[in-house]
Amino acid sequence: MTIPHSTLRLQFHKGFTFDDAAAQVDYFAALGISHVYASPVTTATSGSTHGYDTVDYTCVNAELGGEDALRRLVDRLRAHGMGLIVDLVPNHMGVGGSENEWWMDILEWGRDAAHAGFFDVDWHSPDPVLCGKVLAPFLGAGYGEELEGGKIKLAYRPDEGRFVVKYYAHAFPVCPVDYPSILRETPWLTDGFVGLSTRPDDQRRAAEARAVLVIRAGSEGGRARIEAALAAHSAGSQDGLERLHRLLERQHFRLAWWRTAADEVNWRRFFDVSTLGGVRVERPEVFEASHALIFRLFTEGLIDGVRIDHVDGLAEPREYCRRLRSRLEGLRKGRPSALRHSSGGTYFVVEKILARGEPLRGDWQVDGTTGYDFMNDVGALLHDAQGAEPLARAWGALSGRSATFAEEALIARRKILSENLTAEHDRVARKLHCIARDALATRDFTFSAVRRVVGELVVQFPVYRMYPVDSVRSAEDERYFSQALAGARAALSPADHFVLDQVAQWLGGSPDAAERSHRPTARRQALAQAQACFSQLTSPVAAKAVEDTACYRYGRLLSRNEVGADPGEFSLSIDEFHRANIERAKSFPNAMLATATHDHKRGEDVRARLAALSEIPDEWADALNDWSALNSALRRQGDNGEWAPGPGPEAMLYQILVGCWPPGLSPDDEAGVKELAERVAQWQLKALRESKLRTSWFAPDENYEKACQDFLFDIISPLRHRGFLRKLHAFVKRIVAAGAINSFQQTVLRLTSPGVPDLYQGTELWDFSLVDPDNRLPVDFDLRRTWLSSVEAKGPPSVQLSNWHDGKVKLAVIRRALALRRQVAPLFAEGEYMPLTVEGENAERVIAFARRLGGTCAVTIATRLALPLLSRDSDTPLVNAARWGNTSVILPAALGPLTFSDWLSESAVKAEGLRLVVGDVLRTMPVALLLAEKESSP
Known part of the structure; x- marks a missing residue:
């Protein structure tokens, strides 16, 4: 099978390798996953925790176990009938160190390098100092300061016969044209380099001359001459410093302070990251070279599909996607026979941020996006539109922004x-x-x-x-x-x-x-x-x-400040959500559906809980003002009259604490509160720098940052148990059940809407993570494996609801929904999407739709905007059946009389004519997933 039923995203790095994943494949299979969806597998910068800084497209990352380990992982997947989708980064490569041979090539030979056309370099800079050169903005301070300080050094690699300029971990190759000037009056070492140019033929001559240099420089006399040459180019003397500077000026790169990049970089970067260089994948030779490994792995049957990172960075996304689709489809003929005739085409999705109403272009020939658009839709659906204006007013008044x-x-x-x-x-x-x-x-x-x-x-x-x-x-x-x-x-x-x-x-x-x-x-x-x-x-x-x-910077409600979302769009109506699902089913039925990713700023369950604040905007505003007054004495006063953290950052901090407070954490648990504070402190530092107001990555104000961290640790110290901590915990209890209901809602909608549900690693339990690196922490799969066996043995998810704090109920919901998707796979892959009308006194607090194919029908019903229906003294995420009153889901006449089995509870539900009474359907769970069977004739 090529088109997935469901995917599980894994972040690979040297601490979680292919073999580590292989050991968990039976758990992934038991959970109901059809395809593992891997972060980039090509060789990345040593120690990379994400893999998006590729330095070698041609081989599988050895830190992840290399190709042998990848094959072992695929063997395990195939044994369970599963597939593998890999992430590919065609837009940029890691260029910050000396591991990228393509980049080293252009630093060495300039515009005549074999790989000069591989990177998006402007060789015709109007700056005469950069014309024909590549800016290398990797110095930690100004060029003169680092040169005079002896931190930039000429070095020789005896095993390569190569001179390089070293700067800490960086090594910049010296052009062989300059070897004779380095080894002055030593013709027996440099005769092969005399008269060289940068032409391709001379580059081949240089390689031969290096081989000779390795031998000759290995002699006693050769080593002495090399050492003398290095000493002559040492910043230890004025002559040496000037000689080294002149040598550097002749190279095809210009060493520069990292701060110069924003104003002077003459090659395309990934965003403003100067360690990631833009690749010209629109050129046929670059396309083939950067995809050769992926094409081979696909042809050999090791991978089943691709996810393309940052497609908007490419010069021609449409042409790239069409070319890649054509190549993959052409290569299917060479795949193993067991995979060659799998259903559908090769699975191919792109990471694309879409604005509201902006379509993914149909002529790209892709299966859809990686799911940010769905994450935005379902996230907005959780919010009460009536909270938008009062929350905006409160934010403006409190923050001054x-x-x-x-x-x-x-x-x-x-x-x-x-x-x-x-x-x-x-x-x-x-x-x-x-x-x-x-x-x-x-x-x-x-x-x-x-x-x-x-x-x-x-x-x-x-x-x-x-x-x-x-x-x-x-x-x-x-x-x-x-x-x-x-x-x-x-x-x-x-x-x-x-x-x-x-x-x-x-x-x-x-x-x-x-x-x-x-x-x-x-x-x-x-x-x-x-x-x-x-x-x-x-x-x-x-x-x-x-x-x-x-x-x-903007903190009306941080649950809407997410990748792929517009915080200005506060909420989405049920009808708008249905329209988005209908359009996806029509245009991209195999697009991914995500609610958590490796890039999210707040975990899916943090956002779900914060969304509940939209239902009580006035209470939230009062709480913010109360807490601000309560903690005012702990603020730090700066020399310029401004206090730390400042009104906006302080208000955002309170939101984060409310949103990520773990279920079941007591304010008396000093160790647990300290652990939470340390996680939040990491988020706070990143948030302050990203906002670029009083500190930034470019110019960090460490005194301000320290004052903000001190404020955080002070307000939740053990001494505050009877003050702020008690109030914070009480407020979390006020919304925690509504937040959990929102979590169930977005989970079941993701698992049953048109598209391919994607599960981010570890989020089958509660996901109260924050922005990276918090959302990329190690996952305890062994715990999840044990708990999955436990929840399977105990019956449907409703059995776990009373102990919902531990997350087993969420795991059970995911397991049961994925089991249903497998049992009636054609229904979810091809079935019609039918919005269902809800009537009655609380109709706006229910969303319902059906998926129908032939005689098979599944109905999804979920509680929404539940806070007004919940008892204040109960934290159970379930609306009392009596509170629903006459609220009912109306079934279309075309479905006929139906009997339903609920896959999330033990109840069997029978429609009253064409009416499902919500109080009956949602009696034991806040969500329902009903499988319908036609009643037989008497």
Whole structure:
């Protein structure tokens, strides 16, 4: 089987290898998973905890066990009838150390390197110091300071016959052209290097000369000459320092302080991360080289599908996806016969952030996204729309910041563009300025004017990017570009409007823009490059500004500040949720459905609990004001008159404590509270730096950060048991049951909605994790295995509800729902999605839908917005049956008379005509998963 029934995401690293996963395959199978969904398996930077910093696409990561261990894992999976999906990172590679041979090649040989075209380098920088060079912004301080301090050193590798410039763990290769100047007056060591150029033939000569150098330099005299040469290039003397500096100036790289990257980097990065270099996978030779291993593993039957990371970073996502689909489908013929004829095509999904109403393009030929859009839908569904305005007012009053997320996001976009991605902004402007200079009508456009209008279009762009075809924006692109254009026109001076309109045409607005040139072919290429460059700027600006800045500044309700979500969109109605499911079933029925990922900022159950605050906005506002006054004496006063942590960060801190307080944790448990505080402190540091207000990764204010941490530990110290801690714990108890009901709701909706449910490692129990690294901690699979056996033996999930704090009931729900998906697989893969009407006094507090295929029908019913129906003195996540009153789910007449068995409880439910009474259906569990059978004729 190629198309999964369900997936389990695993994060591999040297502490959790393929063999470790293989030992758990029987547990994954027992849980009901059809495919393991692996983080990248290609070789990453040594010690990588995530695998997204690939340094070698050609071999399986040895730290994960290498290819042999991967084969053992696949053998175990196949023995249980399971498959493997792998994550692939085509957009960027790790370039921060010296492990990436492709990157080392271009540092050594420059634009003539065999791999010069593999990376997105601007070899024609307007800065003469960088022209023909690669900026290497890896120094911890200024170049002069590090050089004079002796931290930059010339070194020789005797086993390679190679000179390198060492800087701590970094090693930058010296071009062999310069070996004779290093080994002056030693022709017997350098005769093979004399007269070399950087041409390919000379690069081969250099390799031969190195082999000779290894032998000759290994002699006693050779070693002495090497040592003398190194000493002559040592910063220990003024002559040595100047000699080393001159040598560095002749190299194809320019060593620089890491802070220069934002303004001067001349190669595309992943977002603003200067240790990740953009790969030109749009070039056929790069595509083949970077995918060769994946293609071989697929052909040999070791993998069954791919997940593409950050597809929006690519120059041409549509063309890339279509090419990859074609290659994989073509390779299916070479797979083992047992896998060759599996159902459906090769499974292929992309990581894509979609705005509300933005469709995944149908012509990409993918199976869908990795599920951020579903996570956004189901997350918004948990929120009460009536809480939006009062919570926004409370946040604005308490924090002193804007109550509107869009305003916060626009400020953040400007900041990211002007401070973090200046070099990338300049690069787009230069490409468009060159186009302007190429035509008489626009030759007087200045670089500054072009840069201004490009910047305004970028900050106003409402989605990640556009996807022109043949250099022309589609109707869907135009929908979003026009919004950016209108916003830019309003923000810019009228003097810039003519330039703005022309730039808009160059960015895909006119199909004949190239034909009006005297060099149409060159013009078309220039336009396509400018459009790709523009799109490769709007996407990182959106990601860094919204997800990594504004989401840490805006705190109306942190449950909506999530990857793939718009915090300005507070809630989603039941009808809107149904429409999204219907559209997914129609267009991408095999898309992933996620509620937790390796990138989430708050665990799925943290978000579910915080969503309950939307039902009691006034109570929450009162609690915030009360706690703020109670803890005011513990604030730290700064020299500038500002106090730490500040009103906004303090209010966010209270949300986090409420959201991630573990079920069952007592405020008297000093060890448990301390452990919680240490986890929250990690989140707090990251949140403060990501917000970029009073501290940042770029310029950390350690005094402020320490004051914030001290405040955190003070407010939840044992001395506060009768003060803040008691009030915090009491408030958590107020919403904990509603939060658990929300968790059940999003779990069962994920497991039964159209698509492929994805389970993130460990989240089959309660997931009160925070942002990484907290959400990537080791998972106790042995505990889960033991508990799975226990819950299976004790019957349906309803049996576990009374002890819900331990998480076994969530595990049981997942196990039972996945078992049903396997039992009636065609129903969930192909079945019609039918929204069900709910009537009665609490109709708005129930969501229900059916999946139907032929004579088989499953009905999902879930409690929502439950807080007003719950007793204040009970923390059991279940609405008393009597509180439902006459609330009923109405079945369509087409279903006929049905008898239902509930897979989540022991009850059998019979419809009263075409009516399911909610009080009966949800008597023992807050959610129900009913399998229906047609009643036989008497």
